[in-house]
Amino acid sequence: MSENQQLEVSPLSQTISSGGRTVNVEIYRFEGESSWVLEVEDEFNNSTVWDDTFENDSAALTEVKKTILAEGIDSLIGPKDGRGEWKNES
Secondary structure, three states: OOOOOOEEEOOOOEEEEEOOEEEEEEEEEEOOOOOEEEEEEOOOOOEEEOOOOEOOHHHHHHHHHHHHHHHOHHHHOOOOOOOOOOOOOO
């Protein structure tokens, strides 16, 4: 990957709140790539990046919403200090 490679951020990137908790959903791809990356940042700046990429940005958004519905938003919230165990691991 080149250091000058441009990042395309999806307009579907957004903040999602549930149960008093909030995460930032970032959906992006690198210039010249066709697949999208899904990354979620929690309130403590912990980051969760999906191993698999997505054919389109709407599929990535659907995946994070399904995860929140099935496992709860806390499954995407890491420890406050960024160390130790996550509350829920899938």
